[in-house]
Every structure is written in C-alpha cells, then in structure tokens.
Amino acid sequence: MRKILILVFVTCLAVTSCKDGASTKQDFTPASIGQVNSLTVVMSNELWEGKVGDNVRDQFAKSVVGIAWNEPIFTLRHLPETVFTGAVRKSRSILVVQKKDTTSSSYINKNTYSRPQNVAVIVAPTENELIETINKNADHIISEFNKTDLQITQGNFKRSLLQDTSIEDMFGVTMDIPSVYSIGKVEDNFIWLDRDIKNGTMNLIVYALPWDSFSNNATFISEIVSKRDSIGKKYIPGPNEGTYMDTEKAFAPSVFPAEIGGKKAAEIRGRWEIYNYSMAGPYVSYIINDKENNRKLVVEGFTFAPAAVKRDFMFELEAIIKTLKFLPKKASN
Structure with a gap:
C-alpha cells in the first residue's frame, strides 16, 4: 500500500511539473518590441534593391487613406537574413520574403520569437512569382499586423482611462x-x-x-x-x-x-x-x-x-x- 501511495505521489508530481513547464515556456516568451505601424522586412539585398523590393514598398508602404501628404501605412526597416538575429527578432511585425526552389506559399507564424508577434513568410521560386504571391496576400497580412497593433494600443489605454460617463x-x-x-x-x-x-x-x-x-x-x-x-x-x-x-x-x-x-x-x-x-x-x-x-x-x-x-x-x-x-x-x- 505504501508503494502504491508513493507511486501515485510521484506520478502527480511529474504531471504537475509538465504542466508547469508548458506554462513557463509561454510565460517566458519575451515581449515584442517596436513602434506601432512599423514593419521589419527580412529579405536579401538583391531582392530588396530590385523589383521585388519595389513591390514590397508598393504594398506595405502605400499611403494612408485620407491624409493629404504621402504617409506610409508602415515604416519599413529592411534587414538581410544574415543580420536577422538577436533583439531584432523580437519585432512585433515581421515580413520575410525568400526566393527558394519550392512551391509558392504565404503563411503567418504567431509569437515565434516574442509575444504578441506576427511573422509573415512569403516564399516563391522566381521573382515574378514572389510579386504575384505578395500581391495576392498583402491585404490579409496587413490586416493581421494592424489587428495586433490595435490590441497593443488599446491595451496601453487601460493604464489611465478617462473617468467620465x-x-x-x-x-x-x-x-x-x-x-x-x-x-x-x-x-x-x-x-x-x-x-x-x-x-x-x-x-x-x-x-x-x-x-x-x-x-x-x-x-x-x-x-x-x-x-x-x-x-x-x-x-x-x-x-x-x-x-x-x-x-x-x-x-x-x-x-x-x-x-x-x-x-x-x-x-x-x-x-x-x-x-x-x-x-x-x-x-x-x-x-x-x-x-x-x-x-x-x-x-x-x-x-x-x-x-x-x-x-x-x-x-x-x-x-x-x-x-x-x-x-x-x-x-x-
């Protein structure tokens, strides 16, 4: 009977430790950094300086509707993949554009390096297919970036709210x-x-x-x-x-x-x-x-x-x- 009780205790302790470990991983994900309406663009210098980079700027730095002067929807910060390390990985909004010998695809990873975070990835085998994939998915990606920026901004409001009814x-x-x-x-x-x-x-x-x-x-x-x-x-x-x-x-x-x-x-x-x-x-x-x-x-x-x-x-x-x-x-x- 004593051995059974010890076994039950050890099992419960192991389960609790696993649960604690799972929550700890989430709890210790660092907070994301960066101003709202800012976007880190990770792509090679060759792509950034060519027609793919032009297309990224056309989509992600187009003018805000309703403002007379040309103000971009996002302030872009370009980084080649070789220097995309350390603190910059904690940026809240990240766009990764890669030319690879693979099927064209676009997806968004959540909270990869920090929280909250959106890492949008666009991959295609040619520059023309990259441009096509960017154009097809830009509106959805922009919407996801904006949602997170809105949540951050609204969360900041709660620090001190107007007390008036x-x-x-x-x-x-x-x-x-x-x-x-x-x-x-x-x-x-x-x-x-x-x-x-x-x-x-x-x-x-x-x-x-x-x-x-x-x-x-x-x-x-x-x-x-x-x-x-x-x-x-x-x-x-x-x-x-x-x-x-x-x-x-x-x-x-x-x-x-x-x-x-x-x-x-x-x-x-x-x-x-x-x-x-x-x-x-x-x-x-x-x-x-x-x-x-x-x-x-x-x-x-x-x-x-x-x-x-x-x-x-x-x-x-x-x-x-x-x-x-x-x-x-x-x-x-």
Missing part, C-alpha cells in the same frame, strides 16, 4: 478613452472630446442620426458629406465668426465596410476643412447601424496637426473608436 449617459455606449482626453462640449445629441498635442489637437465627436438618414447606395457618399457638414456648422465653430468645420470638397471620401461594437458600420476616411479659414486635416468616421435604437450612431476622430506626421494620431483615434461597446438596454418598469 457623458457618452454612456447620452448614447448608451462605452469606449476606452485615455485620460489625456477631456470633454470639450456636451449638447443635445452631441459630445466633443479633445486632447492637446504639439501645435494642434486630436478630437473625438459622437452624435446620432435617424435610422432613415441615408436613402440609397447611389447617393450615400453625397449624403454622408451633407450630414457631416450640417453637424460641423451647428456644433464645431472655426476661430472666426462665420467659420465652421465642413468636408473638403476637393478630396472625395473613401468608404469601407466595418464592424463596431458587434454591429455593421461604414468606415469613412477623408479630409475636413474650416469654411472660410485656412485649417484642414484628416478624419475617420464610423456610421454604425444601431437598429435596436432606431438610429445611426456616428463616432468620428479628426486631427489638426499642421506640418506634423498624422498617421499615428489617426491610428490612436481609430483604436479608441474600435473599443466601443453597446450597453444592454435597461428594462422599463
């Missing part, structure tokens, strides 16, 4: 808004928050439109501009009398499908300006289909930062908006 009380939604933002204006069906940055501001606005505000797809963009301009004229004045925010007419907004708070939405990216005054900048707006409340909920971020790079400012505003959650409706008595 104005948005919750008026619209029945919550967002993780950093405490560096403050409430600038609260009016009937409209809330405006902002934060100071060097030589400018970052802004969030929230308002609701009737469910039937947009008649059909053919006139959707023009109706978006019209509704947005009416809100700007009513609630967002410029620096001088008779000036107010509207939509820059020379820059047609771009519209993409989206999902916010578990509901279908339209993502609109474009340029705002101040009517009769020299001020302008990019905006990203989400029109959310909130059928349960018979409304279109609109949440928009816009930046004023003359002569500054605006990509990361807009990315932060997007990250805030994508934390939005709808609160359950309170039961009526």
